Amino acid sequence: xxxxxxxxxxxxxxxxxxxxxxxxxxxxxxxxxxxxxxxxxxxxxxxxxxxxxxxxxxxxxxxxxxxxxxxxxxxxxxxxxxxxxxxxxxxxxxxxxxxxxxxxxxxxxxxxxxxxxxxxxxxxxxxxxxxxxxxxxxxxxxxxxxxxxxxxxxxxxxxxxxxxxxxxxxxxxxxxxxxxxxxxxxxxxxxxxxxxxxxxxxxxxxxxxxxxxxxxxxxxxxxxxxxxxxxxxxxxxxxxxxxxxxxxxxxxxxxxxxxxxxxxxxxxxxxxxxxxxxxxxxxxxxxxxxxxxxxxxxxxxxxxxxxxxxxxxxxxxxxxxxxxxxxxxxxxx
Numbered sequence: 001x002x003x004x005x006x007x008x009x010x011x012x013x014x015x016x017x018x019x020x021x022x023x024x025x026x027x028x029x030x031x032x033x034x035x036x037x038x039x040x041x042x043x044x045x046x047x048x049x050x051x052x053x054x055x056x057x058x059x060x061x062x063x064x065x066x067x068x069x070x071x072x073x074x075x076x077x078x079x080x081x082x083x084x085x086x087x088x089x090x091x092x093x094x095x096x097x098x099x100x101x102x103x104x105x106x107x108x109x110x111x112x113x114x115x116x117x118x119x120x121x122x123x124x125x126x127x128x129x130x131x132x133x134x135x136x137x138x139x140x141x142x143x144x145x146x147x148x149x150x151x152x153x154x155x156x157x158x159x160x161x162x163x164x165x166x167x168x169x170x171x172x173x174x175x176x177x178x179x180x181x182x183x184x185x186x187x188x189x190x191x192x193x194x195x196x197x198x199x200x201x202x203x204x205x206x207x208x209x210x211x212x213x214x215x216x217x218x219x220x221x222x223x224x225x226x227x228x229x230x231x232x233x234x235x236x237x238x239x240x241x242x243x244x245x246x247x248x249x250x251x252x253x254x255x256x257x258x259x260x261x262x263x264x265x266x267x268x269x270x271x272x273x274x275x276x277x278x279x280x281x282x283x284x285x286x287x288x289x290x291x292x293x294x295x296x297x298x299x300x301x302x303x304x305x306x307x308x309x310x311x312x313x314x315x316x317x318x319x320x321x322x323x324x325x326x327x328x329x330x331x332x333x
Contacts, residue, residue: 033065033297036095039088040293043099043125045075045210049265050237050285054124056331057289058097065297067094075210078102078178085110089119095296100126100142103179107131111140122295122306124288126181136306139299143291145283145312147180151187154260154281155233157315159195161279162231162258166196169228173202173218174235175209184262185235192231200226204236212238219246229257237263237285244276264316269328272321284311286332 040058044051055071062069070093074080078101088096089110096114100107100123111131114121115138122141123132132142164170170192174185185201192199202222208215223229234240240261247257254275261268262281271277291309298304316324327333 031064031066032301033062033067033293036067036297036300037093038062038067038069038095038097038293038296039072039091039093040069040097040289041072041074041081041084041088041099042289043074043076043081043101044238045073048212048238049241049267050263053263053265053285053331053333054289057286057291058293059289060286061290061293061297065293067293067297069293074099076101077206077210078106082106082110085114089114089117092117093119094300095120095122097122097124097292097296099124100128100131101178101181104128104130108134111135115140120296120299122292122299124292125283125285126178128180132306132308136308139295139304139306141292141295141306141308143288143295143307143309143311145310147182147184148187150262150281150283150312151184151235152191153313154262154279154315155188155191158231158233158258158260158279159191159197161317164195164197164231164258167198168230169198169200169226170231170233171200171202171222171226171229172233172235173204173215173239174233175204176201177203188233188235197231200229204239208239209236212236212242213245215239215242216246216249220250223250223252223257231258231260234259234261236261237265237268240277240280241265241267241271243268244271244274247276264324264328264333266329266331269321269325272316272318273325275318278317280316281312282314282316282333284314284333287311 042051042055072084120139124143176182176185259277260279324333
């Protein structure tokens with residue numbers, strides 16, 4: 001009798017092991033980023049639309065990969081970004097993600113210092129081409145877009161869709177003063193000027209760059225003195241998101257001025273649906289956050305070289321806003 005029952009007992013044990021061992025193996029399996037610490041400069045201020053989407057992408061990567069991230073904020077101030085980078089190096093994390101607004105010259109000595117200490121660094125949003133050339137083989141990558149191309153594509157599309165003619169007036173609000181970032185505003189102006197458009201350019205002040213709500217008097221003042229303006233291009237994600245508020249304060253109704261800008265947010269999506277914003281070029285900042293964290297983890301564990309990924313090029317208007325508006329509300333697009 002014992003002999004006849006033994007195979008059943010053995011079969012039961014085998015079945016139990018078949019169920020238990022995979023679960024135990026999964027429990028023992030570590031996510032690729034566990035134990036790694038990353039210092040991440042989101043670029044903007046806490047709660048600012050663009051920086052928030054970047055941070056959301058990084059948070060998702062943190063959840064998926066298991067690393068730890070310390071977020072810092074620079075109010076879009078290049079000097080503050082350099083200061084935050086110094087603090088990041090002093091904290092000795094495994095990796096640092098920065099935005100390249102400060103440019104190659106100001107950033108290069110600190111990148112040299114970081115890599116000398118074994119700290120990986122990668123860049124998002126604004127390229128640092130000389131640093132990328134020097135350290136890409138050691139994991140320094142760039143997630144973002146070519147600003148000249150992005151500015152050119154948006155300006156050409158805005159011209160074609162708005163129906164502006166030679167001699168019409170346009171207002172461009174941008175950041176020409178910044179080394180690489182300013183290429184977008186310069187490209188926009190170049191396209192419009194070559195088309196014979198009268199361009200009124202205004203630099204975004206550091207104060208407005210930090211707090212987009214402060215831009216209201218800039219727009220209302222300009223439109224009051226230039227009622228013939230037919231096109232407004234806002235070279236700034238957070239300011240684009242305030243366009244509906246700006247125009248309402250200026251007593252300008254929907255579809256009265258063709259408005260183009262950059263980056264989606266819940267407010268920008270709503271403004272497109274309401275007719276206050278007509279065209280947006282999207283860099284997909286969620287990917288900036290997500291892929292830069294992936295870069296640090298993959299380089300640290302597997303020695304992968306720096307990724308150079310263009311996330312720009314997409315245009316959003318009333319024809320496709322319904323598809324992406326729900327994702328904008330979730331802070332993904």
